[in-house]
Amino acid sequence: MLESRDGDRRRVKRIAAEFFEGFEAVAQIPSPAVSMFGSARVREGHFAYDYARKTARCFAEKGWSVVTGGGPGVMEAANRGAKEGGGISVGFNIDLPHEQYANPYLDLEVTFAHFYARKTMFVKAAEAFVIFPGGFGTLDELFESLTLIQTGKILDFPVVLVGSRYWGELLQWIRERPLKEGIVTPDDVELLYLTDDPDEAVRTVIERHAQRTGTSPASAAKADAE
Numbered sequence: 001m002l003e004s005r006d007g008d009r010r011r012v013k014r015i016a017a018e019f020f021e022g023f024e025a026v027a028q029i030p031s032p033a034v035s036m037f038g039s040a041r042v043r044e045g046h047f048a049y050d051y052a053r054k055t056a057r058c059f060a061e062k063g064w065s066v067v068t069g070g071g072p073g074v075m076e077a078a079n080r081g082a083k084e085g086g087g088i089s090v091g092f093n094i095d096l097p098h099e100q101y102a103n104p105y106l107d108l109e110v111t112f113a114h115f116y117a118r119k120t121m122f123v124k125a126a127e128a129f130v131i132f133p134g135g136f137g138t139l140d141e142l143f144e145s146l147t148l149i150q151t152g153k154i155l156d157f158p159v160v161l162v163g164s165r166y167w168g169e170l171l172q173w174i175r176e177r178p179l180k181e182g183i184v185t186p187d188d189v190e191l192l193y194l195t196d197d198p199d200e201a202v203r204t205v206i207e208r209h210a211q212r213t214g215t216s217p218a219s220a221a222k223a224d225a226e
Contacts, residue, residue: 018112022092022121025110030088032209033065035122037141038074038132048074048132051162053081055130055198060087062206067125069093069118070102070109074132079105092121123148128158128205133166150188158208160193160201167194 036056042049056066056078066082068075070091082089083105093102093111102109112118122129122141129145131138142161148154161167171194178184193204 015114015117018114018117019120021110022112022117023124025090025092025108026121026125028108029065029067029090029125031065032063032127033067033088033090033125034059034128034130034205035067035126036074036078036130036132037069037122037134037138038078039134039138040069040071040073040075041135042073042077042133044077048134048163048166049077051198052077052132053084055162055201056081056087056089057085058198058202059205060085060089062202063087064127065090065125067092067122069122069137070106070111072101072103074134076103076105079103083107090125092118094118119144123154126157127209128160130160130162130201130205132162146188146191149191155212156191157212158193158205159191160195160204162195162198162201164194164196 036052038048038052044050052074058081059066060082065088066078067090068078070079070093075091079089079091080103089105089107091102091106091109093109094115095111095113102111110121112121119141123145129141131142142159145154145159149156149159161171171189171192174184174189179186179189193201195201195204
């Protein structure tokens, strides 16, 4: 029992140190920032990679920092686009036995051992989430963000889904099952935005940010770029 308690104390200290390192990194990210998610398994030429790259470049050109999971696929595309747009490119990586490695387009990179510490930084850094096609990890980020907004634990920021062919049936199911059965409300469903246009994704985020901060979209974009 004593050995178990000592082990728990050491584990708690490691976790606390990880959170502290993450908070220190978030403090270095110029605001505003957007967190972008999607599959690690797509490559250049896949629409998710190409759209993520274009979307991140547009954000960067408008003065926004871009935050990703720091790995390959959509994460690489977004960090690459941020660099091409002259913006700050951030990667909150995770130590995994396969698939995950730091992409070469990062200005700031932190590698986490624990998913929950890493996920906290995505939320703490961001004014919005933009989500491209992905697997369980991407779905996890999507539904956790909606839950946090729905329960008032974080600010009501936009959650934009890019790719109607990928996300459309999921949204249809949400409307036809949870919404019709009263398990979620129309306001909950309205938290999500769906588009196939990277420019519209960026415009949606900037307009919502302007509404929340009390500035016009044009002046917000100008101020963000300065």
